[in-house]
Amino acid sequence: MNLSLKLKLFTAILIGLCFSVSIAELERFEHPAKADGSLSVLVVGDWGRKGNYNQSQVALQMGKTGEKSDIDFIISTGDNFYEDGLTGVDDPAFEESFSNIYTAPSLQKQWYTVLGNHDYRGDVLAQINPILTKKDRRWLCLRSYILNAEIVEFFFVDTTPFRDKYFTETDHTYDWRGVLPRKEYLSNLLKDVDSALSESSARWKIVVGHHTMRSAGQHGNTVELVAKLLPILQANNVDLYINGHDHCLQHISSPDSPLQFLTSGGGSKAWRGDVSWWDPKEMKLYYDGQGFMTLQITLNEIDVVFYDIIGNVLHKWSVTKQVYAAE
Template structure:
């Protein structure tokens, strides 16, 4: 069995999914691999630009790559709509940044999306709403969830609420924290009951954790201190359990 991972900051779309119950608290979806057991997908983040900043050109190339690789689905790591998320389920940005941009046949697959900090500046519930799935069935966005793709299991983690500066120094931005209060309890449950439990219970060959903020990075934003303190130790424990 093989796993093709194309990480490139662009965008793409996915395939059929089925909601399944799980012993973990996180919502759980099944996404079958190819008949030969292989899996191909694209990963994109920071893409919702209403076609500007070369988004349409990148989408075109994504369609070419998606066809060549016969991708199974697309993962979005957040900041789906700039600059300030969506204003509601009827926001034209959903069409101008997503529906009308990623039109290549190879991109007619399932999108699995998490939220970024820019998404939290808008109406978070709009992105999570099934109304958007009714508009475009490729769209699936939740705060945190699991996708079981047979040889790989993907744990999607809502990283924005971990970052202190969005609460203490919001830089004149307004964030929609209505779904994650009280914050301390939300993060504790996410880490211990959800992510830790999901990783320990997973029997997949590959366990891939997806989130918006980097844990370690040499880029402009650097490391995310809060994730290094809270999320990384959980990932390291699972890694050592697998290796040893």
């Protein structure tokens, strides 16, 4: 093999390696904090029902609370379009369940969104297509990604492929394009999340996924996440795990670490009427109804507030971190 051919081969291999690394890493986005360094975030999940099941009423109250809290952006915990996701980028459900519902001035901020299991029943590639952002500039939805907001980093994780039952049930069809082979997909995702968390120097680390990890609601604990993702969160000192999936509002504290489990899945259909017993020392809130939550984040404190559909405060919780001179 002559020198020229060797150089070309080496260059091709190098480019291939660089490309492999780049596609394995989680995509990163930046969102500035306020001038004083603080951040205000609204979180809602399980909402996309074309305004039905009180979705419009929840949206109205979100707008009022968002204005009072001067929110910087909104997080959606998934199940964005019921019952079976979007049929394509031209599906009118996008406007009917999103653009035409969240019309308040305070909600015209960036939405950072994850996919839920109902979204996977439709055209997943449509929901993560940049064409939707052209339709509504607020929309950002990817499988897994990182949002750096200065004092805090949010790690959005695609939790639906973790659930074994979705790959065997016959009642529904799921769009697994981009996920198969599943074992490799999950292995790479777990490695990427672990690496990103361990390398993060953010003051606060918050992980967002659709599925419950700890829950007293209808779906209960997601055993696959408890087995595979929870140890990574605990090892990397994650502060909050935020999810939807159960159509309720919920706060469970961890018995063996500072990690808190927050459910905001009350964006529309709720009132399922079932709750499993949970140790009251850990269960700080369980509300079987519609609503949402806010996060007020500063360098040394996070304040969590849960609201019902008419704006009543259901629960407040705060956590602080000592600020040292070296910081």
